[in-house]
C-alpha cells in the first residue's frame with residue numbers, strides 16, 4: 001500500500017518506519033527542513049530504542065522516504081495519516097492549527113479519492129473539522145478516519161509493532177476494510193482491531209490517557225495517607241494490584257506524571273468536558289494532585305535543609321520524565337531543579353540520554369556529568385527523579401563516601417528503606433516512613 005505520514009515526530013516517524021517495515025511504500029513528510037535533512041542523512045532526531053536500524057534498513061530499501069514536499073507526498077499515496085503535534089492552547093484545549101493546516105494542504109493537493117486518518121490526539125469532533133477543511137478545497141471523495149496512537153515513548157517501536165489493540169473510527173466500510181488490511185501484520189497474535197464510530201475513537205484516546213493519569217494521582221493520594229499512617233504504600237500497591245479487577249500497572253506513586261501526553265491530554269479532556277457540559281471534577285482533582293506531587297521533592301528538601309539553600313549542593317539523578325527517553329516535556333525535574341537554583345543551591349546532574357535536552361533548559365546553570373557517581377562529590381544530598389535501571393543498584397558504600405551527608409530524596413521508591421537504614425542513609429521516599437538514623 002502507498003502511505004503518507006504527515007508530521008515526522010515521535011509518532012509519525014515510528015508509524016512511518018513500522019508501516020514501511022511491513023512492506024508498504026511510505027513517505028514521511030514534515031515542514032521542518034532541518035529534521036528531514038537529518039533523516040535523509042540517516043540521522044535519527046530522537047532517542048527511541050530500535051528505531052535507528054528500522055529507519056536505516058527501510059531507507060536503504062527505498063520503502064521509506066522523507067520529504068518536505070507535502071503536496072507531492074499527498075498525490076503519491078491513497079492513505080494519508082496526520083501525525084502533527086496538538087500542543088495545549090492557553091486554555092488547555094488541544095491546539096488544532098497544525099492538524100487543520102495539514103487538512104487544507106491535503107485538500108489543495110488531492111487529485112483523487114483519499115483516506116485521511118487523524119493519528120494525532122485530537123478532541124471529539126475534530127474529524128468533521130478535518131473533513132470540512134479538506135472539502136473546502138476539493139470535490140474529490142475523502143474518507144476521514146480516526147486512528148489514535150497508543151505507543152509509549154521508550155517502547156514506541158515495540159508498541160507499534162505489537163499493539164495491545166488498534167482503534168479505528170471510520171466513516172465507511174471501505175475505509176474500515178483498507179485500514180484493517182494495513183494493520184493486519186501487526187495483529188497476527190490475536191490482538192484486537194476495534195472498529196467504532198469516529199467520535200468514540202477520538203474519546204477513547206483521551207479516556208485511556210486520563211484513566212492512567214487518574215491511577216497515578218490516586219496512588220499519590222494513597223501514598224500521602226500511608227505516610228500519615230506510618231504504612232508502606234508498596235504493600236498497599238501489591239495488595240490492590242493483585243486484584244484482577246484492578247491490575248498492577250500504573251499504580252506506582254512518585255513525583256508525578258509528566259511527558260508530552262498525560263498532562264496535555266488530561267487538560268484537553270477537562271476542557272472538552274466543560275465545553276460539552278459534562279462534569280470534569282474527577283480529572284480536575286487528578287491534575288491538582290499531580291501539580292502538588294511535582295513539588296514533593298522541593299518541599300522535602302526545604303523541610304530538611306531550610307528555605308535558603310545558598311551554599312548547598314545537590315546531586316540529581318534522572319532528568320527525563322521517565323526512563324528510556326530523552327523527553328523532558330513536563331518532567332518533574334523541571335520543577336525541582338529551578339526551585340533548588342532559585343533557593344541558592346548548585347546542582348550536579350546526570351541522565352543517561354537527556355543531558356543534551358536538559359542543556360536546552362538549564363544551559364550552564366547546572367553541571368552535567370557523564371558518570372552518575374561524579375555528581376555526588378561534596379553534595380549535601382542525592383535527589384532522584386527517574387527510575388533508570390543503573391540507578392536501581394548503585395554502590396551504596398561509594399554513595400555514603402562521596403556525599404557530604406548521606407541523604408537521599410528518592411522520588412521513585414528505588415530502594416528498600418531497611419537497606420538504606422543499614423547503610424546509614426537518611427532516606428526520604430514516597431508513601432513510606434522517612435529513615436533518619438540521627439533522629440530518635
Ligand code: NAD
Pocket residue numbers: 006007008009010011012029030031032035070083084085086098101102119120121122149150151152153260261
Ligand atoms: P512531535 O512534536 O514529536 O512531532 C510533530 C511533528 O509535526 C514535528 O516534526 C513538526 O515539525 C511536524 N509538523 C507540524 N506542523 C506541520 C505541518 N503543517 N506539516 C507537516 N508537519 C508538521 O509530536 P509527537 O510526539 O509525534 O505527537 C504527535 C501527535 O501524536 C500529538 O497529537 C500527540 O498528542 C500524539 N501522540 C503522541 C505520543 C507520544 O508518545 N509522543 C503518543 C501517542 C499520541
